[in-house]
Amino acid sequence: MFRDLRHSYAIIDLKALENNINEIKRIAGKRKIISIIKDNAYGHGALKTIEIIDNFSDLYGVANIKEALRLRRYTDKPFLILGGFFPNEVKHFDNNLMPVVYDLESLNMLSKTEKPLNIHLEFDTGMGRTGFSFDEIYSIEKILKTSKKLKIKGVMAHLACAESDETYTKKQINRFYSIIEKLKKSGINFDDAHISNSAGMFYELDDVINAVRPGIMIYGSYPSSKYKKLINLKPVMTFKGQIIYIKSVEKNTPISYGCTFKTTKKSLIATVSAGYGDGYPRNLSNKGLVYIEGKGLAPVVGTVCMDMFMIDITNIPNVNRGDSVVLWGEGHEEVHPDRVAKRADTISYELFCHLSERVKKVYKR
Numbered sequence: 001m002f003r004d005l006r007h008s009y010a011i012i013d014l015k016a017l018e019n020n021i022n023e024i025k026r027i028a029g030k031r032k033i034i035s036i037i038k039d040n041a042y043g044h045g046a047l048k049t050i051e052i053i054d055n056f057s058d059l060y061g062v063a064n065i066k067e068a069l070r071l072r073r074y075t076d077k078p079f080l081i082l083g084g085f086f087p088n089e090v091k092h093f094d095n096n097l098m099p100v101v102y103d104l105e106s107l108n109m110l111s112k113t114e115k116p117l118n119i120h121l122e123f124d125t126g127m128g129r130t131g132f133s134f135d136e137i138y139s140i141e142k143i144l145k146t147s148k149k150l151k152i153k154g155v156m157a158h159l160a161c162a163e164s165d166e167t168y169t170k171k172q173i174n175r176f177y178s179i180i181e182k183l184k185k186s187g188i189n190f191d192d193a194h195i196s197n198s199a200g201m202f203y204e205l206d207d208v209i210n211a212v213r214p215g216i217m218i219y220g221s222y223p224s225s226k227y228k229k230l231i232n233l234k235p236v237m238t239f240k241g242q243i244i245y246i247k248s249v250e251k252n253t254p255i256s257y258g259c260t261f262k263t264t265k266k267s268l269i270a271t272v273s274a275g276y277g278d279g280y281p282r283n284l285s286n287k288g289l290v291y292i293e294g295k296g297l298a299p300v301v302g303t304v305c306m307d308m309f310m311i312d313i314t315n316i317p318n319v320n321r322g323d324s325v326v327l328w329g330e331g332h333e334e335v336h337p338d339r340v341a342k343r344a345d346t347i348s349y350e351l352f353c354h355l356s357e358r359v360k361k362v363y364k365r
């Protein structure tokens with residue numbers, strides 16, 4: 001309904017979402033799926049995302065307690081809080097709202113709990129972000145012995161470069177096996193073990209690792225193009241703008257802030273109704289490529305402004321004011337989010353998460 005009142009909007013294709021989660025299930029096999037829906041499902045809208053993927057998800061992963069509290073009423077599935085917590089948040093935790101614990105101070109604090117609490121322990125096997133070290137297992141064991149109500153529901157680690165460095169990734173996985181073995185020897189039992197993000201799902205893993213944590217593949221992007229042979233994903237988000245102005249200009253006409261582009265011949269220049277204020281990266285100034293639906297691909301010329309940017313349509317016949325322009329998503333392989341991200345020197349995750357509030361999401365089945 002509001003679509004007509006907006007000059008740019010994002011179509012969220014729920015069929016594509018369904019396709020992707022089915023494909024993920026196929027790869028996951030009998031492993032549990034911890035669907036990562038942090039940052040409002042990577043900018044796609046967490047409520048609708050949960051609606052579609054709930055039957056396939058065993059747990060959800062979010063960044064913090066605030067995200068979990070907002071979303072938990074929409075599903076019966078447990079939440080895993082990946083990004084740590086402060087003491088004043090502990091009162092919110094329960095069996096279905098589990099923090100990931102990665103340091104002794106936090107474990108010590110939680111060990112004094114009076115109510116039953118489920119937690120996951122995170123180990124750093126090479127990510128270099130958060131996580132206990134192997135050598136801390138002894139201290140973990142000591143703390144857990146003092147606690148009656150704390151249950152270790154799961155153990156995890158995170159991969160640093162599963163899509164790009166197999167040797168390093170295998171080392172990380174092997175370190176995780178050693179940790180699991182040591183935990184078991186120390187009498188620390190748990191139900192779930194997980195290390196795989198989307199790219200990590202394509203490594204052979206022992207059965208002891210019984211869960212996976214896909215994120216980006218749910219939303220239809222490939223961690224690397226080499227996985228295209230293995231899984232068929234469809235972009236869920238298509239970000240569109242419209243042509244709001246067309247002008248014919250002479251050779252040597254400067255376009256946009258800083259006059260970073262000058263026409264090299266008489267040209268037809270169109271203005272598109274979105275800018276970095278909507279989430280179209282400024283970094284695509286003089287680098288981007290957009291798809292005018294049904295008509296052709298046009299290069300971005302000049303600097304991307306907050307609410308608009310310009311494209312050269314000299315070589316595309318019959319372009320009109322009001323024409324729909326795909327900035328990324330479905331429509332043409334050149335505007336697949338992974339391609340657009342590459343041109344912008346970033347990753348599709350960042351494109352999705354930076355889509356701004358003022359871009360209306362239109363859900364389509």
Ligand SMILES: Cc1ncc(COP(=O)(O)O)c(C=O)c1O
Pocket residue numbers: 036061082158196197198199213214215216217223
């Ligand atoms: C701890 C953790 N697990 C899983 C994921 C999902 O990763 P991906 O989106 O690459 O599948 C993330 C994403 O950043 C994460 O931080």
